[in-house]
Amino acid sequence: MERFVSNFTKKVDGKGRVSVPPQFRTILQRSGDDQIYAQLSLETHSVIAGGASLLAQMEARLEKMDPFSPEYDDWATHIYADNHALKIDGDGRIILTDAIVEHAKIKGEVTFAGRGASFHLWQPEAFEDYMSGVRSRIRDVRAGGQLS
């Protein structure tokens, strides 16, 4: 399976349109996806995105739960109601919904950050901040001798 690698920042026009980085677009096309499933992250002000396989992956987790439990209800609600299907148009663009723009505080640019089987959408500066945190946390762990 191809993975989403690297990060790219793109402009968002007045109508909320963004062109999907061709590197990512190619991967989506090859797996037969003509739309992106974008889910609001519960941990950060970012959006978790990917093709149909990403949704399937979350559904697989759902199926392991007891269908009559409150946990199932919560998870199912989050998976489906907090998810936005973004069609990729003929020019390789998607339109960000208001919910996404609001949640990620997106102004005029978005960063597409590879995450392997998925990719994340960020407000560019928020992404930089997040990356700093990621890097320093990894450095700290290493200093503690837990890694390489």
Add this chain to the structure above:
Amino acid sequence: MERFVSNFTKKVDGKGRVSVPPQFRTILQRSGDDQIYAQLSLETHSVIAGGASLLAQMEARLEKMDPFSPEYDDWATHIYADNHALKIDGDGRIILTDAIVEHAKIKGEVTFAGRGASFHLWQPEAFEDYMSGVRSRIRDVRAGGQLS
């Protein structure tokens, strides 16, 4: 099977008419449904809605019960009597019944929230409140190390 994803808020006019979000309408049409089965939720002030397959799903659950038990009677009554069939008219609209409007406290707008094989109807603010709860409960579980 196509799933109901994302959420959409629509206006309700003086006659109780609401246009079904085209995303959901398309799914219903493709599965041959010209009406929506809407059942009052017993847990929240929302309505559980979907096509014929949703009703079939509830009936399947009923069939696993002892037909001569009081639980069967209760469940069967709830499935059918608390269920409202809403015809989708030529303009893609449904008419909310008084029972639905009352139960969900709907005023001038309704939110259609995807739930996979079904979708829920909410009074918009009640939906937001509910989502806040869902999100924070999931976050708590994760923080406790029980998931991901």
Add this chain to the structure above:
DNA sequence: AGTAATTCCATGTTATTCCATATATTCCCA
């Protein structure tokens, strides 16, 4: 006939598709 319900229609609005141009990238050959 009167009332309620449903269907039909008109129109403004929004969303989507299409197109045009500018910019960047790749590929090929001198």
Add this chain to the structure above:
DNA sequence: TGGGAATATATGGAATAACATGGAATTACT
């Protein structure tokens, strides 16, 4: 290895199609 042509991408705007929405007309009910 440096053009330079061909191809692909980015991006804005225009044209087109869908959709939302209110009201009128028709039908059904009693």
